[in-house]
Amino acid sequence: MQLQLRNIELESTILPREVKTISYQVRPTSRGVYAFERCHAMVQRLGLFERKFTLNEPLRLACYPSFIQMRKYQLLATTDRLVELGIKRIRKIGATLEFDHIREYVRGDEYRHLNWKATAKHKKLLVNQYQEEKSQPIYALIDTGRVMRMPFNGLTLLDYAINSTLVLANAAILKQDRAGMLTFSKTVSDHIPAEKRNNQMQLISEKLYNVTTDFEESEFGNLYAFCNKHINKRSLLMLYTNFETIDALSRQMAYLRMLAKTHIVVVVVFKNTELIDMAKEEGQRTIDVYNQIIAQKFVYEKHQVIQELHRQGIQTIYTSPENLTINAINKYLEIKARGLL
Structure with missing residues (x-):
């Protein structure tokens, strides 16, 4: 799909030796590279004759994914209003801490942080001071195969994955973690x-704006x-893909298990x-009943996929496309809070 204007004419009067710029606006409807090919201009003189000029200066412009969700998350994060976006407040369970320095014991410090060797050497209570571990690698692995071509509300599943990746990467960097990504087919x-x-x-x-399935x-x-x-x-790998059937999952399960080991x-x-929605509808005609049964079969297979992943110890996000970004950030914060990385 390219940006092309074929249904309007732009007219202007140009005096001899005058340089004039004619502007117009277009709105891209999807991310990618948009090409402006040769421009054709008809020049009319004295109303008696006209001449056609062709400007052979093609132009290619990049159209990037929407930054609205990313900027909205950044704004609400700085004002501590992430609940408005759907981000859950997750209580920290345990701690993923790294050593910072040794200091004197003060009332209220945890006894388990006492440094007995340093205490014996200096003959006063000393404790280890820790800080939350940062700079943990967070990767988005984006499947660009045929399963990500499925459309939903004007976007493909790949588009939703890319939008989620941008917000998740920005959230990770805001929390002092390291963000990366790759695509694969x-x-x-x-x-x-x-x-x-x-x-x-x-x-x-720059890597994501022109990715296609x-x-x-x-x-x-x-x-x-x-x-x-x-x-x-050891990293958090957020795998954006879509297993429709248990057979499709079974073909890849061995590789997922090996990834989950490290x-x-x-x-x-x-x-x-x-x-x-189709599985929940009451069919009035025979064809409606058939459609309902087939829909129920596919919904059941999705639940089988989730159960098998959980059985293998692999975490999942089962979400509708429009809620993917929020659920991905919630899962990232949950993993950080539980100290799994």
């Missing part, structure tokens, strides 16, 4: 190592081999809300 591409530098969000946006089945074996080689530190893997499974 037959092979792995668009890899950005997890970092928290100032231009990290710009790098991620293909009609091939994704190779999770290649994904595992790449992660095993390039992601060495990383925290969270698999996103999308709800098909149209099928759920």
Whole structure:
């Protein structure tokens, strides 16, 4: 899809040796690269004759994903109003802490943090001071295979995954973690190592704005081999994909289990809300009953997929596409609070 204006004419009067700029506005409807090809201009002189000029200066412009959700999260995070966005307040369970320094004991300090060796050496109570562990790697693994082409409210599942990745990466960087991403189908591409530098969000946006899906089945074996080689530190891997059937999951389960041995893997499974609504409808005609039974079968298979992932110890996000971003951030905060990384 390209930006093209074919139904309007732009007219202007230009004096001899005058330079004039004619402006118009267009609104892109999806992310990607938009090409402006050759421009045709008809110049009329004295109302008697006209001449056609063709300007051979094609232009390509990048249209980036929407930053509205990301900016909204950033604003509410700085004003401590994330509950308005649907972000849950999660009580910290245990602690994921790293050593900072040794200091003198003061009343109220936890006894388990007492440093007995330093206490014996200095003949006064000393405790270890800890701080919450930061700079933990957070990766978004985005499936660009055919399962992500499914449309929903004008966007594909891939579009929802990209929007969620931008918000999640920004949230991780705000919490002093390191954000990275990669896309995969037959092979792995668009890899950005997890970092928290100032231009990290710009790098991620540059990689994601022109990502498209293909009609091939994704190779999770290649994904595992790449992660095993390039992601060495234990990381949170947010896997954006969509298993429609238990058979599709079974073909990839071995690779997911191997990933889960060294990383925290969270698999996103999308709800098909149209099928759920169809499964609940009371059929009046025979064809309606058939459609209801088929819809119930697919809904049941989705629940089987979730149960099998849980049985294998792999965390999941079962969500409708429009709620993906909020649920992904909630899962990230939950994992941080539970100290699983």
